[in-house]
Amino acid sequence: MEPLLVRAARREPVEHTPVWFMRQAGRSLPEYRAIREQHSFWDVANTPELCAEVTLQPVRRHGVDAAVMFADIMTPVLGMGVDVELVEGVGPVIADPVRTLADVERLRVPDPEEAFAPVLEAIRVVRGELEPEQAVIGFCGGPFTVAGYLVEGKPSREFATVKALMYREPEVWRALMDKLADCFSSYVAAQARAGADVVQLFDSWVGALSPADYEEFVAFASARILAAVDVPTIHFGTGASTLLPAMTRAGGDVVGLDWRIALDDGWALVGEDRGVQGNLDPALLLGPWERVEAAAREVLDRAGGRNGHIFNLGHGVLPRTDPDIVSRLAELVQERTVEARA
Numbered sequence: 102m103e104p105l106l107v108r109a110a111r112r113e114p115v116e117h118t119p120v121w122f123m124r125q126a127g128r129s130l131p132e133y134r135a136i137r138e139q140h141s142f143w144d145v146a147n148t149p150e151l152c153a154e155v156t157l158q159p160v161r162r163h164g165v166d167a168a169v170m171f172a173d174i175m176t177p178v179l180g181m182g183v184d185v186e187l188v189e190g191v192g193p194v195i196a197d198p199v200r201t202l203a204d205v206e207r208l209r210v211p212d213p214e215e216a217f218a219p220v221l222e223a224i225r226v227v228r229g230e231l232e233p234e235q236a237v238i239g240f241c242g243g244p245f246t247v248a249g250y251l252v253e254g255k256p257s258r259e260f261a262t263v264k265a266l267m268y269r270e271p272e273v274w275r276a277l278m279d280k281l282a283d284c285f286s287s288y289v290a291a292q293a294r295a296g297a298d299v300v301q302l303f304d305s306w307v308g309a310l311s312p313a314d315y316e317e318f319v320a321f322a323s324a325r326i327l328a329a330v331d332v333p334t335i336h337f338g339t340g341a342s343t344l345l346p347a348m349t350r351a352g353g354d355v356v357g358l359d360w361r362i363a364l365d366d367g368w369a370l371v372g373e374d375r376g377v378q379g380n381l382d383p384a385l386l387l388g389p390w391e392r393v394e395a396a397a398r399e400v401l402d403r404a405g406g407r408n409g410h411i412f413n414l415g416h417g418v419l420p421r422t423d424p425d426i427v428s429r430l431a432e433l434v435q436e437r438t439v440e441a442r443a
Contacts (some may be wrong), residue, residue, distance in 0.1 A: 102233050102235075103199070103298075104166075104167070104233065104234055104235055104236035104298050104299075105117075105119045105166050105235075105236070105356065106167045106236035106238070106298065106299055106333075106411060107168055107236055107298050107299060107332070107333055109376060109408070109409060109410065110299060110333035110334075110335070110354045110355050110376055110411065111180050111333060111376075112375075112376050113148070114406060114408055115408070116246070116439065116442065117434075117435045117436075117439040117442065118278075118401065118404070118410055118411070118412050118434055118435070118438040119164045119166040119167065119236075119411050119412065120165055120166055120411070120412075120413070120431050120434040121166055121167040121169060121238065121413060121414040121415075122163070122414055122418050122427060122429075122431075123169070123303075123337075123373075123413060123414060123416060123417040123418065124416075124417030124418045124425040125159035125163065125165060125169065125401050125418055126155050126156050126158060126159050126168075126169065126171045127155075127171075127416050127417075127418070128373075129277065129419070129420055129421070129422040129423075129424055130158055130159060130162065130421035130424055131424075131425065132133045132158050132162075133155055133158055133297040135441045136151065136154070136155060138352045142173070142187055145171065145242075146172055146173065146219070147219045147222070147422070148173060148219065149219050149222035149223040149226055150223075150226070152170070152171050152172075152220065152223035153223045153226035153227050153228075155171045156168050156169070156170055156223065156227050157227060157230055159233075159427075160231065160235065161429045162422070162424060162427075162428060163343065163427050163431045164428065164431055164432065164435075165431050166234070166235055166236065166435075167235060167236040167237070167291075167298075167299070168231060168235065168236070168238065169238040169240060169301070170220065170223065170224060170226050170227070170237070170238065170239055170240050170292070170297070172220060172240050173187065173221075173305060174240075174242025174243075174245065174246060174247055175187075175193045175242065175250065176217070176220065177216075177217070177241065177242070177247075177284050177285055178208075178251065178281075178284075179211055179216075179374060180209075180213075180216030180217060180284070180288075181208045181210070181211065181280075181284055182207065182208060182209050183195060183197075183199075183208070183251065184197070185250075190257075191255060191256065191257070191379075192250075192255065192256040193250045193256070194254065194255045195250060195251055195254045195255070196254075198251060198252055198253065198254035198262075199251040199252055199277060200252060200260075200271070200273075201273065202273050202276060204370070205273060205277045205280055206276075207282075208277075208280050208329075210283045210284045210287070211284070212287075213287045213288050213290070213291035214291060216328050217288060217291060220292070220304045221292065221294075221295040222289055222295075224237060224239065224292055224295040224296045224297055224330070224410065225295050225399060226343060228295075228296035228297075228298075228386040232420040234416060235301075235341050235351075236298040236299055237296055237297050237298050238294035238297065238299045238300070238301055238309070238439075239289055239293060239297030239299065239301070239330075239332075240292075240296070240300070240301055240303065241285050241288055241292075241300065241301070241302055241303070241326065242285075242302075242303055242304070242305070243303055243304025243305070243307055243319075243323060243325055243338065244278055244281045244282060244285065244304070244319060244322040244326065245304055245306065245307045245309075245310065245315075245318075245319045245323075246303070246304050246305045246307060247281060247285075248263065248274075248277055248278065248281060248295055248305045249263050249306050249309075251277070252266055252277075252393065257434050258304070258309075259309075260309045261409070267314070267318050269304060269433070271318075274318060275386060276323055278318070278319070278321070278322040279322070281322060281353065281403040282321075282322040282325040282326055285326045285329075286325055286326050286328075286329035287314070287329070288329055289302075289326060289329055289330050290329045292330075293330040293331065293332045297318070297332065298332055298333075299332055299333045299334070299335060300324060300330050300332060300333075300334050301334070301335040301336075301337060301339050301357070302326055302327055302335070302336050302337065302339075302342075302349070302353070302401045304319075304323070304335065304336075304337065304338040305338070305339055306338075306339070306342075307319065307338035307339075307341055307344065308338055308339055308340025308341040308342075308344065308345065309340070310341075310410050311343075312343055312344055312346075312347050315344050315347050315348075316347050319351075320348075320350070320351040321349045321351075322353065323336070323348070324351045324393050327351065327352030327353055328352060332356070333354040333355065334352065334353050334354050334407050335353060335354070335355040335356075335357055335411075336348055336349075336352060336353025336356050336357065337356070337357025337378065338356070338357070338359075339343045339359045339415075339416055340359065340361065341359065342358075342359070342361055342362040342367065342370075345358075345362075345367060345370040345371055346370055346371075347370060348399035349370075349371050349375055353375070354372045354375065354376060355375065355376035355377060355378050355409070355411060356375055356376075356377055356378070357377070357378040357379055357380075357413070358371075358377055358378065358379035358380040358414055358415065359379065359415035360379070360380050360381060360382035360383070360414070360415030360416070362377060362380070363403055364377065364380050364400050364403040364404055364410075365404070365405070367379070367380065368404075368407075373407075375409070376408075376409030376410065376411065377404075377409065377410060377411070378410075378411040378412075378413050379400070379411075379412075379413050379414070379415050380400060380413070380414070380415040381393075381396055381397055381400055381412075381413075381414050381415060381430075382396070382415055383414040383415065383417060383418060383419050383420065383422070384418050386418070386419065386422045386423070386430070387419065387421060387422060390426065390429065392426055393426060393429075393430060394433060395432060397412075397430055397433055398433075398437070400412065401434065401437060401438065401441075403423065406438070406441050406442070424428070
């Protein structure tokens with residue numbers, strides 16, 4: 102039997118709507134915090150046994166239908182020779198930003214089996230621990246988001262330096278996108294070979310672009326990465342409601358929706374020939390259960406029992422979220438959609 106998530110991504114009939122949560126492995130779980138008291142983020146991510154344990158923790162606790170690998174969107178650029186520091190409360194910080202053609206040429210495209218061996222081994226461990234109906238989700242940051250960190254040198258909301266580079270030096274930008282697409286394509290392909298059943302391309306900040314700029318400057322790179330695997334893919338961006346048609350054209354068997362658009366409206370933009378993932382506001386989980394339950398039922402109602410829906414939040418689990426609420430939500434989705442199919 103293929104995993105439930107795989108069948109849903111192909112818009113096949115499933116026993117219940119599969120549910121998992123972005124950032125389900127992490128700071129909301131006390132068992133994760135216990136590990137982090139003894140190990141740094143990169144120690145966990147680069148030690149297969151620890152990475153696998155952290156990846157499996159939310160599956161055990163919440164009973165979700167998939168394990169998403171514990172990694173950072175900057176993981177592949179470490180293999181490209183970039184020094185990345187994860188600063189608490191800030192995010193990825195790059196000591197030497199990439200802003201010239203010479204900077205781009207210095208980036209190497211590594212052999213994924215060597216550069217990302219710990220991640221690949223962790224995938225094999227996780228796949229061996231899960232039940233056949235549970236999926237392993239591989240993971241890669243989107244090219245615009247990662248380029249944003251590389252060019253700006255740190256998180257940004259305006260992306261002024263990035264956009265100036267795109268507009269003033271399009272050849273440098275194109276070279277950077279091509280280099281990232283080369284690396285990321287081999288990275289996700291290696292994850293699929295190692296046992297990832299599904300791959301998600303997570304373009305956190307792509308919503309900073311207009312549809313025209315996305316089509317001109319980013320879509321070609323995302324399309325290459327999404328086409329690099331023969332497993333189902335999920336294409337997700339935040340603040341990207343205006344980009345949904347263009348992102349759908351770029352690729353992805355499933356298009357992720359954030360909470361800023363109603364699920365049925367987003368699905369209409371994506372088209373019935375694709376699945377959708379989403380899309381409860383993660384901040385709702387900080388409120389009372391009654392509100393969480395009502396909002397989750399509305400998401401399911403808007404999905405209407407159609408094949409191809411994967412339940413998720415519209416972004417990642419927030420650190421202050423009560424794990425018991427996450428567990429109750431997963432159970433609600435599974436039980437209610439079993440009943441609806443009965």
